[in-house]
Amino acid sequence: MTKSEDTIQLAHGSGGLMMQKLLGDLIFREFGNEILAQHSDSAILQIGGSQLAFTTDSFVIDPVFFPGGDIGKLAVCGTVNDLAVCGAIPLYLSVAFIIEEGFPLKDFETIVRSLALEAKKAGVRIVTGDTKVVNKGKCDKVFINTSGIGRFREDGRTLGGTATITPGDKIILSGTIGDHGMAILNARESFQFRSSLVSDCSCLNFLIHSVFDAGFQLKFMRDPTRGGVAAVLNELASEIPYGIEINEDSIPLNPRVRAMTELLGFDPLSVANEGKVVMIVPETDAQAILKTLQSNESGKDAAIIGVISNERPHKVILNTFSGGKRLIDVPAGVLLPRIC
Amino acid sequence: MTKSEDTIQLAHGSGGLMMQKLLGDLIFREFGNEILAQHSDSAILQIGGSQLAFTTDSFVIDPVFFPGGDIGKLAVCGTVNDLAVCGAIPLYLSVAFIIEEGFPLKDFETIVRSLALEAKKAGVRIVTGDTKVVNKGKCDKVFINTSGIGRFREDGRTLGGTATITPGDKIILSGTIGDHGMAILNARESFQFRSSLVSDCSCLNFLIHSVFDAGFQLKFMRDPTRGGVAAVLNELASEIPYGIEINEDSIPLNPRVRAMTELLGFDPLSVANEGKVVMIVPETDAQAILKTLQSNESGKDAAIIGVISNERPHKVILNTFSGGKRLIDVPAGVLLPRIC
Numbered sequence: 001m002t003k004s005e006d007t008i009q010l011a012h013g014s015g016g017l018m019m020q021k022l023l024g025d026l027i028f029r030e031f032g033n034e035i036l037a038q039h040s041d042s043a044i045l046q047i048g049g050s051q052l053a054f055t056t057d058s059f060v061i062d063p064v065f066f067p068g069g070d071i072g073k074l075a076v077c078g079t080v081n082d083l084a085v086c087g088a089i090p091l092y093l094s095v096a097f098i099i100e101e102g103f104p105l106k107d108f109e110t111i112v113r114s115l116a117l118e119a120k121k122a123g124v125r126i127v128t129g130d131t132k133v134v135n136k137g138k139c140d141k142v143f144i145n146t147s148g149i150g151r152f153r154e155d156g157r158t159l160g161g162t163a164t165i166t167p168g169d170k171i172i173l174s175g176t177i178g179d180h181g182m183a184i185l186n187a188r189e190s191f192q193f194r195s196s197l198v199s200d201c202s203c204l205n206f207l208i209h210s211v212f213d214a215g216f217q218l219k220f221m222r223d224p225t226r227g228g229v230a231a232v233l234n235e236l237a238s239e240i241p242y243g244i245e246i247n248e249d250s251i252p253l254n255p256r257v258r259a260m261t262e263l264l265g266f267d268p269l270s271v272a273n274e275g276k277v278v279m280i281v282p283e284t285d286a287q288a289i290l291k292t293l294q295s296n297e298s299g300k301d302a303a304i305i306g307v308i309s310n311e312r313p314h315k316v317i318l319n320t321f322s323g324g325k326r327l328i329d330v331p332a333g334v335l336l337p338r339i340c
Numbered sequence: 341m342t343k344s345e346d347t348i349q350l351a352h353g354s355g356g357l358m359m360q361k362l363l364g365d366l367i368f369r370e371f372g373n374e375i376l377a378q379h380s381d382s383a384i385l386q387i388g389g390s391q392l393a394f395t396t397d398s399f400v401i402d403p404v405f406f407p408g409g410d411i412g413k414l415a416v417c418g419t420v421n422d423l424a425v426c427g428a429i430p431l432y433l434s435v436a437f438i439i440e441e442g443f444p445l446k447d448f449e450t451i452v453r454s455l456a457l458e459a460k461k462a463g464v465r466i467v468t469g470d471t472k473v474v475n476k477g478k479c480d481k482v483f484i485n486t487s488g489i490g491r492f493r494e495d496g497r498t499l500g501g502t503a504t505i506t507p508g509d510k511i512i513l514s515g516t517i518g519d520h521g522m523a524i525l526n527a528r529e530s531f532q533f534r535s536s537l538v539s540d541c542s543c544l545n546f547l548i549h550s551v552f553d554a555g556f557q558l559k560f561m562r563d564p565t566r567g568g569v570a571a572v573l574n575e576l577a578s579e580i581p582y583g584i585e586i587n588e589d590s591i592p593l594n595p596r597v598r599a600m601t602e603l604l605g606f607d608p609l610s611v612a613n614e615g616k617v618v619m620i621v622p623e624t625d626a627q628a629i630l631k632t633l634q635s636n637e638s639g640k641d642a643a644i645i646g647v648i649s650n651e652r653p654h655k656v657i658l659n660t661f662s663g664g665k666r667l668i669d670v671p672a673g674v675l676l677p678r679i680c
Contacts, residue, residue, distance in 0.1 A: 006444060006445050006446065007441075007442045007443060007444055007445055008439045008440070008441060008442065008443040008444075008445060008448055008473055009441060009442075009473065010441050010473050010475065011473075012439070012471065012473050013439065013471055013472045013473030013474075014473075019471065022471065023471070026448075026449055026452055027452060027469065027471070030452050030453055030455075030456040031435070031452075031455075031456050031459075031466040031469070033465050033466070033467070035432075035465060035467040035468075036465075036466060036467050036468065036469070042468060043432070043434075043467035043468040045431075045432055045467065045489070047387075047390050047392060047431065047489070047491055048388070048389055048390035048491065049388060049389045049390060050387050050388035050389060050390045052387060052489075054432060054434065054467060054468055054489060055434070055468050056434035056435070056436045056468055056469065056470050056485065056487055057436065057470045058436040058437075058438050058470050058472050058485060059472075060438055060472045060474050060478075060479075062478075091385075091387065092375075092383070092385055092394060094383075094394060094395070094396035094487050095371070095396070096396045096397065096398040096485050096487075097398075098398050098400055098438075098483055099348045099352070099353065100348070101347075101348060101349060101350050102347045102348065102349075103347060103348040104346060104347055104348075105346050105347055105348060106346065108348055108366075109366055112366055112367060112370050112371075113370055115370075115371075116370040116371050119371075125373050125375060125376075126371040126373070126376060127373070127375040127376050127383035127385065127394060128375075128376065128382060128383040128394055128395050128396055129367065129371070129376070129396065130396050130397045130398050130485075131352065131353055131359065131362065131363070131367070132353045132398050132399075132400045132678075133348055133349065133350050133351075133352050133353030133354075133677070134353075134400050134480065134677070134678055135350065135677060135678070137477070138400075138402075138479065138480040138678075139400075139478065139479045139480065139483070140474065140478040140479065143438055143479070143483070145396065145398060145436050145470075145485035145487075147396055147434050147436075147485075147487035149385070149387070149392075149394060149489070151387055151388065337473070337474070337475060338472075338474055338475070338478075
């Protein structure tokens, strides 16, 4: 009999430790090259005279329709956001469907329309695609892959990179956390919270570029999807010689999400988001960047949640409500499968 | 109860008529823009000063290991070929896995290695990726999406386009047809032919660019995958004001493939290939291009199989062995699901 450690497990796709190990041990080794090795959400490519960002994401979310969106909208937001958090302006998307035989055409049409609408809103064009159908029972309703290409700003404003991060830099979160994960779990499990939990699924490109437009440069950005803010901050902490300190009482949290995470024993820091960005910014610009974010509807709940610290290098520490300190780890196993 | 015409059917993904209808009615309408409307295997993009080709393909082949390759190799060849047949030089690939929980890690490693090896052989770099895992039973082993970016040649040699096609132009096929489809069917159904049927799965970029390198320009190219040569020629016939005539006795066909298609009642013209290209070339260059192709190992069986004709516009006519004429139609239903 095959032992479970010899097989792919859900946690290999969770954004946590097992996924990092699979990527590190196998994928980065086999595919290894200096571009892939940047470990970024998008690859940065030089083609001819142009610098481009290139990224890919498959979406296998269950259910395909959920409060706040559907798999079509999500497939646009996810890839647009992966480009935007690299400082790129998203331009073009590919869309590839894998559809289960017997999936209602009407539902497929709804998804296609939603995808087209979100692309239009985000200012990106869908330029190439693919459609595969598999026999009933060989996939679950519909999976979508989107890949995206973006260009960099002509004014040269972009990310400084992790090497520019220094103690004192502030950590900004663009809004409440955990909304997507809890909305999906709620929709899936039919808890009593149904009407009041809505995914934050949205495109961040205009919000992010409003900060560049205002004249700021940013040091680092990442959208906290699978694995949540905890995964993003731990990955960052592993790449810099400093520690990260965040304050529980500064973290924006929808009261309904707070209630649900407390009830179910989830740490909202590890729950997935689909319309939020974590930024590392110079201390001197932090208040002005915060104001710029807050002046956007999609950044109205933005907050400074912490600081890059000289203490405890490579660790993420939470200053709790009660005045204690808690180590925030990378989520180890699988929190919520098929969250995106 | 939902009627079958209200649901997605296997034929929607077959490369035939139902797929054309789904694309035309829904996808092109909703995603419509002048780039997508080119109906090409790759989108041609202008970014900054650079012209790029961009394409995507999802691979859901069953079985994932087959004589002549596996889903990893196929995922590279399919996307490299989609770029190459547009005249582009493939440069960068994204790779996104959707893996079924419980899939043996060893098999996954084999696929990743095969993918990495084929990318290396084809001279393309894997620069960005994604890994999702779904619960057991929610997909079938592993699906792979690859998207690709290519650049165009600096010497300007490229495709003339369908508008340059005129009667007298020759139709070249780069080798035997039907090998992939019959190898997959054989592997899947465990017929007696097992040992002797091998997929033609391979990257065509070096073969195709050897023709450009030799100083030729081509009018049109397409790789005959799902729907086979019949689908490619019918799609082309629908776009030009001329007819297409091909000769049964010129079409390269592996005797074992011939035997199996005859036994099972398949038309080899409709069977999928994964390492062949159909070219439309000026009559005056046809022999020289053929020689160039034949001087490559992967083009050694290349043949001129037909001609663009003034007669029967929009139709594809086969001159049969027996001296008759047969109309070659687009495959209507689903020939072989999950062939790629």
